[in-house]
Amino acid sequence: xxxxxxxxxxxxxxxxxxxxxxxxxxxxxxxxxxxTPIFEEISTKMDYLNFVKLNTEHNPEITREYSIxxxxxxxxxxxxxxxxxxxxxxxxxxxxxxxxxxxYE
Amino acid sequence: MLTPDQMSSEALVLYQRLLHTDIIANHKYxxxxxxxxxxxxxxxELPEELSTITVIxxxxxxxxxxxxxxxxxxxxxEAVAEGDSVKCKCLSxxxxxxxxxxxxxxxxxxxxxRAEKDVLGVCVGVPFDTEIxxxxxxxxxxxxxxxxxxxxxxxxxxxxxxKGVATVEAYRDWCRKEIEEKKKEALSEKIAAWFFxxxxxxxxxxxxxxxxxxxxxxxxxxxxxxxxxxxxxxxxKYNAELNERIQDNLxxxxxxxxxxxxxxxxxxxxxxxxxxxxxVESVTLFDIDYSDYEGVMAKVNMTYFMEVVYLECTKExxxxxxxxxxxxxV
Numbered sequence: 019x020x021x022x023x024x025x026x027x028x029x030x031x032x033x034x035x036x037x038x039x040x041x042x043x044x045x046x047x048x049x050x051x052x053x054t055p056i057f058e059e060i061s062t063k064m065d066y067l068n069f070v071k072l073n074t075e076h077n078p079e080i081t082r083e084y085s086i087x088x089x090x091x092x093x094x095x096x097x098x099x100x101x102x103x104x105x106x107x108x109x110x111x112x113x114x115x116x117x118x119x120x121x122y123e
Numbered sequence: 124m125l126t127p128d129q130m131s132s133e134a135l136v137l138y139q140r141l142l143h144t145d146i147i148a149n150h151k152y153x154x155x156x157x158x159x160x161x162x163x164x165x166x167x168e169l170p171e172e173l174s175t176i177t178v179i180x181x182x183x184x185x186x187x188x189x190x191x192x193x194x195x196x197x198x199x200x201e202a203v204a205e206g207d208s209v210k211c212k213c214l215s216x217x218x219x220x221x222x223x224x225x226x227x228x229x230x231x232x233x234x235x236x237r238a239e240k241d242v243l244g245v246c247v248g249v250p251f252d253t254e255i256x257x258x259x260x261x262x263x264x265x266x267x268x269x270x271x272x273x274x275x276x277x278x279x280x281x282x283x284x285x286k287g288v289a290t291v292e293a294y295r296d297w298c299r300k301e302i303e304e305k306k307k308e309a310l311s312e313k314i315a316a317w318f319f320x321x322x323x324x325x326x327x328x329x330x331x332x333x334x335x336x337x338x339x340x341x342x343x344x345x346x347x348x349x350x351x352x353x354x355x356x357x358x359x360k361y362n363a364e365l366n367e368r369i370q371d372n373l374x375x376x377x378x379x380x381x382x383x384x385x386x387x388x389x390x391x392x393x394x395x396x397x398x399x400x401x402x403v404e405s406v407t408l409f410d411i412d413y414s415d416y417e418g419v420m421a422k423v424n425m426t427y428f429m430e431v432v433y434l435e436c437t438k439e440x441x442x443x444x445x446x447x448x449x450x451x452x453v
Contacts, residue, residue, distance in 0.1 A: 037225070
């Protein structure tokens with residue numbers, strides 16, 4: 019798999035450098051299940067980016083720290099800072115546009 | 124549930140102390156309100172939507188694709204082709220200077236359309252001119268990453284080490300069973316809710332008016348304490364909200380008694396011993412200091428406690444029964 023499963027302990031280290039796309043999801047969330055294959059497909063096509071999955075039910079500290087109140091939430095981060103965030107299921111093309119904005123703006 | 128003979132000496136001390144605590148020792152565990160005629164929900168025939176599990180080929184394909192992705196091999200070729208991931212360094216001055224520039228030829232990402240075309244065929248270490256956004260830049264490729272075209276075949280399936288699964292066909296069968304199990308699990312929750320609804324409608328339940336009122340009031344007060352959006356200082360608003368919650372609770376009392384009835388029929392009954400044991404179990408689970416009796420008791424509210432334990436028991440019983448019912452029909 020081209021993504022990393024993060025948790026409360028390793029999250030900051032994982033996203034500290036470079037561009038990261040974080041899928042904040044829950045086990046019992048149906049929209050999250052729809053987003054998962056889209057996220058995974060993008061993650062396999064784009065090396066050199068950190069694709070990260072964060073289970074909000076198992077990692078309350080990071081969930082609270084980043085004020086994740088709805089899932090799925092995508093965090094678009096550069097060097098540990100959140101540049102953009104989206105809530106809900108997005109089509110692949112839109113996620114790629116957010117990543118492009120992070121890379122080229 | 125944890126029994127005293129399974130408890131450590133510290134846990135046992137807490138258990139004994141809890142047993143003699145007023146609110147646990149003197150709680151009225153056996154209500155006058157009760158299920159007077161049990162409804163055999165298991166005899167009901169499941170409707171079609173609750174008795175059918177379908178696994179479609181797309182779902183199996185998706186699991187096989189996951190396996191393929193898991194075994195992708197990354198190569199680092201010398202020259203760029205479409206589909207590669209390319210890590211470049213910007214040699215020009217300007218806003219991209221010294222910033223790693225990542226290109227994904229073929230994706231047509233906004234801002235990098237031109238660069239994705241210009242990078243095709245370029246080798247590692249060779250500078251090339253292009254545009255990022257509207258800025259002209261000179262880039263040099265540091266590394267190219269290409270994923271191998273992994274094929275799911277029998278040899279790849281065997282690397283998973285699944286017992287009795289040596290071919291792609293056998294792996295697809297295994298996937299089908301996995302998906303079926305997950306769907307059964309999800310369906311059993313729906314069936315359990317359906318069982319409960321039927322039980323609630325068809326069982327005969329006696330509701331003691333005084334107990335019902337008291338339960339509704341205690342529960343409303345508890346929720347007002349937990350939801351601090353309205354405080355007692357604003358008495359008019361507080362009372363209006365409290366009354367509204369009491370009315371809601373009165374309607375839910377029948378459900379609470381039904382849960383106790385189902386749990387009792389399943390051999391579960393909460394008295395002081397079970398209550399104390401359950402609290403000790405929670406203390407163990409949440410790694411709370413056994414000697415912190417005051418801290419533990421500050422969190423105990425019997426209205427809430429009884430509701431939660433009977434709700435959990437009922438869910439467990441109904442789900443187990445739903446699973447066995449599913450086995451009969453699927």
